[in-house]
Amino acid sequence: MTLVAFIVLLGVLITVHELGHFLVAKATGVRVLTFSIGFGPKLVSFTRGETEYRLALLPFGGYVRMYGDDIGEEIPEHEKHRAFLEKSTPQKMAIAFAGPAANLLLPLVLFFGVSVGEETVPLPVVGTLLPGEPAEQAGLRPGDRITAVDGAPIVVFGDLLEAISDRPGRPTTLTIERPGESAPRDLAIVPSSTTEPGGRAIGRIGMLVTKALPVVTVAKGSPAATAGVQSGDRVTTVNGALVADRAGLMAALDAADPAADVVVVVERRGETQPATHTITIPGRTAAAAEAPLVATDLRYAVLDADVAQPTLATAIAATRDAAIAAAEQQRARRGLASVDGVVGAVEPDSAAGERGLLPGQHRLVAVDGAPLRLVTELPKALSASPDAPHVVGLVDGDGRPAVFTFLMRASSRRELGGQKILGVTLQSAMGDAATLTRDVSVAEAARRAVVTTGETIRDVAGGYVMLFSGNVGLDQLGGPVMMANIAGEAARSGVEVFVATMALLSVNLALLNLLPVPVLDGGHLLLFTIEAVRRRRLSMEARLRATKIGLVFVGGLMFVALFNDIASFFR
DSSP states (O other): OHHHHHHHHHHHHHHHHHHHHHHHHHHTTOOEEEEEEEEEEEEEEEEETTEEEEEEEEEEEEEEEETTOOTTOOOOGGGGGGOGGGSOHHHHHHHHHHHHHHHHHHHHHHHHHHHSEEEEEEOSBOOEEOTTSHHHHHTOOTTOEEEEETTEEOOSHHHHHHHHHTOTTOOEEEEEEOTTOSSOEEEEEOOEEEEOTTSOEEEEOOEESSOBOOBEEEOTTSHHHHHTOOTTOEEEEETTEEOOSHHHHHHHHHHSOTTSOEEEEEEOTTOSSOOEEEEEEOOOOOOSOOOOOOOEEEEESOOHHHHTSHHHHHHHHHHHHHHHHHHHHHHHTTTEEESTTBEEEEOSSSHHHHHTOOTTTEEEEEETTEEOOSTTHHHHHHHHSTTSOEEEEEEETTSOEEEEEEOOEEOSOGGGTTOEEOOEEEOOOBOOOOEEEEEEOHHHHHHHHHHHHHHHHHHHHHHHHHHHHTSSOGGGOOOHHHHHHHHHHHHHHOHHHHHHHHHHHHHHHHHHHTSSOTTSHHHHHHHHHHHHHHTSOOOHHHHHHHHHHHHHHHHHHHHHHHHHHHHHTTO
């Protein structure tokens, strides 16, 4: 899969780039002698008209060889109209720019292709409410369908997001349809204000269209574990009452008599035949109080002076309280807790890996003093201050609380570009949203393609700025091995991810080639511009010196990329 994805990805990018040069050269009357995908010895070739088309052994580039592109070549007078260097400056610049331009146009085609036609989109039906957020406070319930915002119709969830985003802090009226009610009702709500990285304030109401499923993790030695409940079980009933989501499960457990038995029915993952298990969890029979829970303090790369700072000290205290409260809740619920927040994977070379966090053994319940309601809140909180100390609250596999204060480390994975990470991936159990299948018009698909391509160009350009400003190290550059790994992972993730990856790398190839470095297309544009200003060609000696400079630069980048690829095998 990885090799095939790599060949397809690289083949498309190179072919599109060289095709740009080829088509514009032909359109301006230049004779194209060779169109090659790859370098080195040719594997397959054929000739059509005046051009030889070839596939070469080394697939890491390509070239279009044009008649008259060598300054030392003698061109007969009657052939000058077919020679590249004899063309006008605008024509030569158009040919040089055409390769990068083709790579910039490719994302438009790709994004248009995946957008046009049928799409399945979520409906504005409440799946999960976040505690304490405006949606819960306004009286929304799971299953409510929002049909209008301040009288403006809402059809899909994207409409709702757009409408609410424009109303931070503004009193707003939601029109909803509630199951079991014949008439719609209006609810007053004030969206909270959240600041985006760019500084724009956007509105949020704290609801998800997906439902948090009643999938549990179980503390070792707890009544639930002793009775036979297993981590990963999905609870379907508690004492005969159906539970539809995480909130319903926790409410049912909290409402149960602590001294009475609780009967749960669970569905167990991994079983070859669908089955349910009826399990009786005994109540407390002893009157003796259990020992109070005390949170263990863990640290990584944080000093005593750091944790004594008032802001961090306050966050640590609040996180400790949240971790103890979560552990006490799990104890009161007979050892059961939601699987959301359980560590699913740990990066070995990270703060979490160094400090011993383990998959399936630790559950994150708070970050920087705030309870962790969604697993997505963790990376958002950490990325807001990547260089500052952070604190997370944990509950371990035995149901004991802990507080982990740390500084993040730069990831050793080069595809993350030196991004600082805690080093954990968290589990989450979310159900499907209510959806609608609809047709996307050509105009809408084109609009989306333009917007997404623009965002991709901005992100890639930002990466180059970080690289050349020194904010990202050269150890993040990658060569064929890195590209193959990225292509393989993208292919395994589905068509849309593979398309987005191809678009990203196509833009990357375009911007790389537009750098004003001789031997790259941007270098040719620079030389043609200098010649236009001087009103005469550069001498052969000047061109050779420029070419040597360009070769040193490109060769250096290639050496670093290949060195990083080789070094990755020993990490």
